[in-house]
Amino acid sequence: MTNDRTDGTSDAGVAGFLFDLDGTLVDSVYQHVLSWHDALCAEGIELSVWRIHRRIGMSGGLFTNALLRETDVEMSEERRKRLRDAHAAAYQGRHAALVRGLPGARALLDYLTAKRVPWAIATSGRMESASVTVSKLGLDAQKIPIVTRDQVRYAKPDPDLFLAAAARLSIDVRNSIVVGDSVWDLLAARRAGALGVGLLSGGYGQDELERAGAYRVYEDPKDLLKHLDEVGVRR
Amino acid sequence: MTNDRTDGTSDAGVAGFLFDLDGTLVDSVYQHVLSWHDALCAEGIELSVWRIHRRIGMSGGLFTNALLRETDVEMSEERRKRLRDAHAAAYQGRHAALVRGLPGARALLDYLTAKRVPWAIATSGRMESASVTVSKLGLDAQKIPIVTRDQVRYAKPDPDLFLAAAARLSIDVRNSIVVGDSVWDLLAARRAGALGVGLLSGGYGQDELERAGAYRVYEDPKDLLKHLDEVGVRR
Numbered sequence: 001m002t003n004d005r006t007d008g009t010s011d012a013g014v015a016g017f018l019f020d021l022d023g024t025l026v027d028s029v030y031q032h033v034l035s036w037h038d039a040l041c042a043e044g045i046e047l048s049v050w051r052i053h054r055r056i057g058m059s060g061g062l063f064t065n066a067l068l069r070e071t072d073v074e075m076s077e078e079r080r081k082r083l084r085d086a087h088a089a090a091y092q093g094r095h096a097a098l099v100r101g102l103p104g105a106r107a108l109l110d111y112l113t114a115k116r117v118p119w120a121i122a123t124s125g126r127m128e129s130a131s132v133t134v135s136k137l138g139l140d141a142q143k144i145p146i147v148t149r150d151q152v153r154y155a156k157p158d159p160d161l162f163l164a165a166a167a168r169l170s171i172d173v174r175n176s177i178v179v180g181d182s183v184w185d186l187l188a189a190r191r192a193g194a195l196g197v198g199l200l201s202g203g204y205g206q207d208e209l210e211r212a213g214a215y216r217v218y219e220d221p222k223d224l225l226k227h228l229d230e231v232g233v234r235r
Numbered sequence: 236m237t238n239d240r241t242d243g244t245s246d247a248g249v250a251g252f253l254f255d256l257d258g259t260l261v262d263s264v265y266q267h268v269l270s271w272h273d274a275l276c277a278e279g280i281e282l283s284v285w286r287i288h289r290r291i292g293m294s295g296g297l298f299t300n301a302l303l304r305e306t307d308v309e310m311s312e313e314r315r316k317r318l319r320d321a322h323a324a325a326y327q328g329r330h331a332a333l334v335r336g337l338p339g340a341r342a343l344l345d346y347l348t349a350k351r352v353p354w355a356i357a358t359s360g361r362m363e364s365a366s367v368t369v370s371k372l373g374l375d376a377q378k379i380p381i382v383t384r385d386q387v388r389y390a391k392p393d394p395d396l397f398l399a400a401a402a403r404l405s406i407d408v409r410n411s412i413v414v415g416d417s418v419w420d421l422l423a424a425r426r427a428g429a430l431g432v433g434l435l436s437g438g439y440g441q442d443e444l445e446r447a448g449a450y451r452v453y454e455d456p457k458d459l460l461k462h463l464d465e466v467g468v469r470r
Contacts, residue, residue, distance in 0.1 A: 030272075030284045034265055034330075041333050048337060048455060049265045050438040094329070095269075098276050102283060203285040205440020220283060 014232045015175035016118035018165045018194065021125065021146075023057070023181035023202030025105040025221060026136050030203065031095035032056055032087075038094065039086035045073050053203065057124055057156060057182035088129065101137045102201050104222025109137070111225060117233060118169040120145035122161040124184075127151075145169060156184040159192035166192075177231050179224065183212035197231055199224065249467045250410035251353035253400045253429065256360065256381075258292070258416035258437030260340040260456060261371050265438065266330035267291055267322075273329070274321035280308050288438065292359055292391060292417035323364065336372045337436050339457025344372070346460060352468060353404040355380035357396040359419075362386075380404060391419040394427035401427075412466050414459065418447035432466055434459065 023029035033053045040047050047067060055066045064083065068075045112119045123130050127148040131141035145168045152160035166173035178189035181202025189196030190213045198209030201220040209217050216231060218224040229235060258264035268288045275282050282302060290301045299318065303310045347354045358365050362383045366376035380403045387395040401408035413424035416437025424431030425448045433444030433452040441452045451466060453459040464470060 027283050027285075030265055030269055030288070034269060037265075038333060046335065046338075048262050048436055050262075050436050053265070053438050098273060100281065103281075201283055201285050203288050203438065205443050207442030208440050 014117065014177055015171035015173075016120070016166070016169050016177075017112060018162050018173075018176050018178045019119060019121050020057070020178075020180035020182070020185045021121050021123035021130060021133055024179055024185070024199055025102060025109075025121070026099060026133050027102045027201065028096075028099045028133060028136075029053070029056060029181065029201075031099055032091060035087050035091035035095050036083075038090035039083050040067070042086050043079065043083060045071055047071055057180075057184040057202075062155070062157075091129070092132075096132065099133070099136055102220050102222075104220060104225050106137050106139075108221045108225040109139075111228075112233075115233065118145075118171055120147065120165040120169050122147045122165040122178075124149050124155040124161065156182075157187035157191065159188050162188055162192040162194060166194075181209075183208055186212035186214050189213065195231070197224065249352065249412055250406035250408075251355070251401070251404050251412075252347060253397050253408075253411050253413045254354060254356050255292070255413075255415035255417070255420045256356050256358035256365060256368055259414055259420070259434055260337060260344075260356070261334060261368050262337045262436065263331075263334045263368060263371075264288070264291060264416065264436075266334055267326060270322050270326035270330050271318075273325035274318050275302070277321050278314065278318060280306055282306055292415070292419040292437070297390070297392075326364070327367075331367065334368070334371055337455050337457075339455060339460050341372050341374075343456040343460040344374075346463075347468075350468065353380075353406055355382065355400040355404050357382045357400040357413075359384050359390040359396065391417075392422035392426065394423050397423055397427040397429060401429075414456075416444075418443055421447035421449050424448065430466070432459065 019025055022032060033049060033056055036052045037049050051070055055063050064075055064080050125148060127150055130148050134141050147161055147164045147168060149155050152164050154160045162178055163173055166176055174193040176194045177197055178194040179197045180186060181199045182204060186196040186198055186209060195215045196213055198214035198217040199220055206217045218227060254260055257267060268284060268291055271287045272284050286305055290298050299310055299315050360383060362385055365383050369376050382396055382399045384390050387399050389395045397413055398408055401411055409428040411429045412432055413429040414432045415421060416434045417439060421431040421433055421444060430450050431448055433449035434455055436455040444452050453462060
């Protein structure tokens with residue numbers, strides 16, 4: 001027996017982990033939801049908060065298309081930009097200060113690093129906001145593998161972010177675990193050919209995540225860390 | 236045939252409707268969630284936002300007990316009061332301004348009034364905040380039947396609020412429809428012997444509401460208004 005595997009998996013049994021960021025490693029979903037609500041109110045667009053929650057984690061383009069469909073409002077490129085800017089201003093100005101890392105997030109990443117299991121972050125956010133968000137975990141975006149919306153053509157539920165993250169780690173995405181809190185992460189994982197693991201920490205129901213293809217669902221990173229053997233990481 | 240029914244139901248086929256308020260008629264759940272998060276942060280208690288979301292709608296006492304269980308922190312009566320006050324301050328100061336009535340909420344109540352189907356509101360909130368919340372629907376808390384936390388011994392998931400609301404309307408709770416967005420509403424409905432109808436507008440998953448005993452689940456009050464015949468209101 002040898003530890004060299006021909007299928008591209010590491011000693012730990014999986015090629016690596018590709019993490020979503022907001023709602024998966026950092027407890028920021030509800031703050032983003034209300035920041036979008038603030039921005040939409042400022043544009044005079046009435047949309048129920050739960051409907052925004054159910055769309056969070058999509059690419060900005062698909063997100064505004066989905067809003068368009070649900071509200072029947074005009075969505076010019078100029079208005080899209082105003083919405084994005086108002087969301088960023090509300091998030092930074094009103095909501096970001098109380099955003100925290102999720103329980104076990106940093107411990108999980110540190111454990112994988114110690115076990116030499118490669119990991120990367122793949123987020124629908126842009127680098128400007130993602131670097132602030134990873135700082136909540138005590139991490140420097142310049143020093144970790146992270147793929148942001150600005151670096152790929154299409155965001156989730158397209159698979160591009162996870163494909164690019166696997167390429168960054170030089171691992172086969174088909175032997176990778178994608179970890180995310182939203183149905184968009186899990187749909188993108190399936191399109192990428194990866195195994196999707198869902199976390200409840202973004203506020204979605206277990207059933208929604210399972211229906212979107214989650215192989216397993218855990219509460220949060222701390223709960224996933226406790227059950228890593230279930231997803232193929234050997235102790 | 237006569238319209239007089241011996242089973243206490245009205246002409247419309249049901250005795251009446253007992254509505255939860257936050258998340259059911261008014262789009263305020265996410266703002267309450269983040270207000271509790273603000274309050275907990277101020278007390279140095281770290282609790283993930285989604286866990287707060289899953290407890291919203293319980294009575295204040297059960298809510299802080301649940302927090303106690305999940306965080307293992309000391310919860311003196313003094314600290315409970317500080318938390319309640321900080322929540323109220325955060326909600327009024329930071330979040331309430333952008334709270335809106337849910338789509339169809341006022342139309343649904345007006346339709347029931349026009350059809351002479353009795354309705355009341357039963358909320359785990361206190362009268363002080365509930366009167367501000369119903370004003371988002373253009374209603375005056377002094378002029379509508381509303382039962383608040385201050386008026387009963389135990390709040391949801393105990394049945395007291397819905398029992399008191401049915402008594403206020405002089406209708407049989409067992410022929411009533413309870414409408415709520417949280418599992419606590421639906422559990423309380425079952426304990427009261429009423430038929431529970433779930434709404435997705437509080438941000439919970441359909442599956443969670445069905446498992447808690449929802450007879451039917453609709454998106455929001457507008458969607459319920461469209462399907463009133465399914466719950467027994469004849470056109």
